[in-house]
Amino acid sequence: xxxxxxxxxxxxxxxLVKHLNVKDLEEYNRIHYGRANHHFIDIDKSNxxxxxxxxxEIKAYDFPARHEETRKPRIVRxxxxxxxxxSRTFKPINEQRLAIFEKVSKIINTAAKEGVxxxxxxxxxxxxxxxxxxxxxxxxxxxxxxxDGPSTQFLKEFAVKYxxxxxxxxxxxxxxxxxxxxxxxxxxxxxxxxxxxxxxxxIPRVGxxxxxxxxxxxxxxHPVFETRFGRIAVNICYGRHHPLNWLMFGLNxxxxxxxxxxxxxxLSEHLWAVEARNAAIANSYFTCAINRVGxxxxxxxxxxxxxxxAHNDFGHFYGSSYVTAPDGxxxxxxxxxxxxxLVAQVDLNMCRQIKDKxxxxxxxxxxxxxxxxxxxxxxxxxxxxxxxN
Amino acid sequence: xxxxxxxxxxxxxxxLVKHLNVKDLEEYNRIHYGRANHHFIDIDKSNxxxxxxxxxEIKAYDFPARHEETRKPRIVRxxxxxxxxxSRTFKPINEQRLAIFEKVSKIINTAAKEGVxxxxxxxxxxxxxxxxxxxxxxxxxxxxxxxDGPSTQFLKEFAVKYxxxxxxxxxxxxxxxxxxxxxxxxxxxxxxxxxxxxxxxxIPRVGxxxxxxxxxxxxxxHPVFETRFGRIAVNICYGRHHPLNWLMFGLNxxxxxxxxxxxxxxLSEHLWAVEARNAAIANSYFTCAINRVGxxxxxxxxxxxxxxxAHNDFGHFYGSSYVTAPDGxxxxxxxxxxxxxLVAQVDLNMCRQIKDKxxxxxxxxxxxxxxxxxxxxxxxxxxxxxxxN
Numbered sequence: 009x010x011x012x013x014x015x016x017x018x019x020x021x022x023x024l025v026k027h028l029n030v031k032d033l034e035e036y037n038r039i040h041y042g043r044a045n046h047h048f049i050d051i052d053k054s055n056x057x058x059x060x061x062x063x064x065e066i067k068a069y070d071f072p073a074r075h076e077e078t079r080k081p082r083i084v085r086x087x088x089x090x091x092x093x094x095s096r097t098f099k100p101i102n103e104q105r106l107a108i109f110e111k112v113s114k115i116i117n118t119a120a121k122e123g124v125x126x127x128x129x130x131x132x133x134x135x136x137x138x139x140x141x142x143x144x145x146x147x148x149x150x151x152x153x154x155x156d157g158p159s160t161q162f163l164k165e166f167a168v169k170y171x172x173x174x175x176x177x178x179x180x181x182x183x184x185x186x187x188x189x190x191x192x193x194x195x196x197x198x199x200x201x202x203x204x205x206x207x208x209x210x211i212p213r214v215g216x217x218x219x220x221x222x223x224x225x226x227x228x229x230h231p232v233f234e235t236r237f238g239r240i241a242v243n244i245c246y247g248r249h250h251p252l253n254w255l256m257f258g259l260n261x262x263x264x265x266x267x268x269x270x271x272x273x274x275l276s277e278h279l280w281a282v283e284a285r286n287a288a289i290a291n292s293y294f295t296c297a298i299n300r301v302g303x304x305x306x307x308x309x310x311x312x313x314x315x316x317x318a319h320n321d322f323g324h325f326y327g328s329s330y331v332t333a334p335d336g337x338x339x340x341x342x343x344x345x346x347x348x349x350l351v352a353q354v355d356l357n358m359c360r361q362i363k364d365k366x367x368x369x370x371x372x373x374x375x376x377x378x379x380x381x382x383x384x385x386x387x388x389x390x391x392x393x394x395x396x397n
Numbered sequence: 398x399x400x401x402x403x404x405x406x407x408x409x410x411x412x413l414v415k416h417l418n419v420k421d422l423e424e425y426n427r428i429h430y431g432r433a434n435h436h437f438i439d440i441d442k443s444n445x446x447x448x449x450x451x452x453x454e455i456k457a458y459d460f461p462a463r464h465e466e467t468r469k470p471r472i473v474r475x476x477x478x479x480x481x482x483x484s485r486t487f488k489p490i491n492e493q494r495l496a497i498f499e500k501v502s503k504i505i506n507t508a509a510k511e512g513v514x515x516x517x518x519x520x521x522x523x524x525x526x527x528x529x530x531x532x533x534x535x536x537x538x539x540x541x542x543x544x545d546g547p548s549t550q551f552l553k554e555f556a557v558k559y560x561x562x563x564x565x566x567x568x569x570x571x572x573x574x575x576x577x578x579x580x581x582x583x584x585x586x587x588x589x590x591x592x593x594x595x596x597x598x599x600i601p602r603v604g605x606x607x608x609x610x611x612x613x614x615x616x617x618x619h620p621v622f623e624t625r626f627g628r629i630a631v632n633i634c635y636g637r638h639h640p641l642n643w644l645m646f647g648l649n650x651x652x653x654x655x656x657x658x659x660x661x662x663x664l665s666e667h668l669w670a671v672e673a674r675n676a677a678i679a680n681s682y683f684t685c686a687i688n689r690v691g692x693x694x695x696x697x698x699x700x701x702x703x704x705x706x707a708h709n710d711f712g713h714f715y716g717s718s719y720v721t722a723p724d725g726x727x728x729x730x731x732x733x734x735x736x737x738x739l740v741a742q743v744d745l746n747m748c749r750q751i752k753d754k755x756x757x758x759x760x761x762x763x764x765x766x767x768x769x770x771x772x773x774x775x776x777x778x779x780x781x782x783x784x785x786n
Contacts, residue, residue: 042667
């Protein structure tokens with residue numbers, strides 16, 4: 009499987025580091041990323057060598073918070089994995105899945121060595137993102153049971169072995185309720201127990217994203233999972249375009265919201281750095297946006313509804329996973345082209361500290377908006393338009 | 398009045414243009430701004446010379462939309478003015494205001510020559526942003542009547558002369574209702590008539606922004622003004638941190654939302670490029686973020702509530718005004734340090750085209766959120782938290 013097209017740029021930051029002098033780069037970083045230097049955390053040398061030998065990168069960054077007198081620091085290491093698929097997509101399903109398991113197991117082992125406490129994988133991580141095809145066969149066969157499907161079984165072992173909370177976004181098959189398919193994130197605690205799951209709330213119908221052909225809008229609300237390592241939630245992929253989705257996770261108490269995604273350049277790349285970051289700012293929590301990498305080619309050709317000829321690939325998944333803190337500072341992105349592990353050491357106390365400082369929660373006038381939205385959806389009053397008569 | 402500190406960087410883009418080769422710059426622009434080139438519109442030579450002679454810059458950009466069979470293009474030129482104050486702040490109020498009028502009149506004349514149809518000024522444009530001082534005297538005397546205060550009278554003449562809609566964000570004095578002060582945007586149509594006004598919905602209490610000392614949260618809802626040049630709305634300054642504020646303007650039909658602001662580096666600059674842009678994306682409309690420039694020094698010292706010594710200036714207002722289209726593409730920012738006129742030629746048809754393409758409005762599940770918010774504010778049910786027992 010080709011992991012990326014040869015002409016794809018690896019990283020915007022590489023361009024900047026190569027061309028800008030130290031002073032200009034610091035000023036760029038201050039204005040763009042929110043801090044003049046990135047607060048790199050050193051990676052263990054043997055882990056770095058192992059990563060290089062196995063074709064993935066590791067980057068780690070620190071987000072310290074102010075010391076408080078009445079609360080202890082709550083320091084957690086977030087991990088995010090972005091990866092390309094491994095086998096060709098015409099291979100048997102189990103073979104494709106096991107090849108991904110083998111690749112990802114190496115990155116998880118490394119994440120554990122780098123002290124990761126909460127790890128999130130990309131959307132539908134254990135399969136190719138085949139929803140561009142609109143074919144039900146064989147792709148629906150990738151769908152798995154939340155509690156004991158192959159992905160859950162595979163990850164449970166790592167969760168127990170490393171005492172790690174793992175978020176596993178899969179294609180779900182709900183055998184108990186009409187054999188329905190859902191786009192779902194499974195939350196496995198550090199003892200290997202599935203403590204819950206969340207189904208994707210907003211489903212795209214744009215470009216090659218024909219996901220509404222396969223599954224419906226999620227029916228699990230906006231759960232926040234109280235784990236040993238903080239209160240976490242999952243906003244799956246296209247839900248990042250919806251500020252109300254981010255808001256409800258915040259109101260329910262989230263301190264870290266993961267955004268496992270699958271999205272391609274030419275469509276969304278200029279939005280990518282904006283949306284999850286805006287959510288962190290607006291809701292005073294950490295966000296972690298994760299995107300798969302590489303170009304996936306399918307056996308049968310399909311069209312994109314744009315008048316262009318039929319083709320066999322989805323386009324380039326541009327990776328670029330990144331973490332944003334409640335204060336709006338963020339990490340650089342992982343590579344646009346390669347597998348990677350992103351680690352962010354965060355002090356969860358920053359969430360409340362930023363609420364106190366900026367006051368967005370205090371000033372948000374939720375009562376006003378609850379009333380306005382209710383009237384709007386009930387159609388009881390017209391829109392507030394001032395006509396120029 | 399010093400317009401800026403000597404050591405302030407003028408523009409991030411200047412750094413990039415200076416250091417990056419053409420190919421890298423195009424790739425940066427494609428990924429960051431959403432298009433490889435900026436679609437510059439040529440500025441009339443004499444206007445450019447006049448601007449340079451008078452200490453401001455002019456930049457103009459084009460946002461074309463697809464040709465439709467059943468609707469004509471609706472092409473409008475948006476203008477935004479950012480400027481520093483002129484007189485020292487201990488001078489008589491009328492003198493300070495008239496000096497600003499004189500400066501701004503030159504930029505408005507130029508905007509008219511560049512074909513601007515809808516022009517917006519910065520927040521509290523006709524006065525220094527004195528709310529850092531917490532002094533009521535003399536700053537409250539800058540407050541003006543919406544219908545016939547000095548700023549409205551001044552701008553009406555330009556509106557009539559040039560057939561231009563002008564948005565004038567002022568400190569309002571409402572003599573009819575208890576002599577209250579508000580932070581208000583006045584909408585003057587192309588015939589010089591005040592067609593309405595909007596009061597700032599969200600008031601900051603952060604850093605030197607002691608605005609809650611002077612005025613309360615706005616009581617005018619989320620009006621959208623149906624003008625000859627499209628449906629416009631105004632989200633004043635701190636309201637840009639609130640996605641629900643942006644949302645309601647969108648639901649009420651806005652096609653362009655202006656965000657006249659006053660904000661300083663060291664506090665919000667790394668958020669500046671994110672929030673108004675995210676709003677354009679989430680709501681499929683154009684946004685225009687405007688920030689004042691320069692450093693304003695006040696007669697009496699004040700503190701910032703951060704343990705640092707008392708001082709006399711608010712910090713550096715970093716300008717950087719920019720426009721974002723519904724498709725998430727955006728202009729570079731105006732200067733961080735100088736007065737400027739930003740012109741964007743937009744086809745308002747792009748709003749609906751992007752709604753059709755991305756489907757954010759269709760997929761936003763407002764009924765779900767209206768219900769969730771209602772329950773939340775009524776406290777009728779707890780937060781949706783999954784405990785790990």
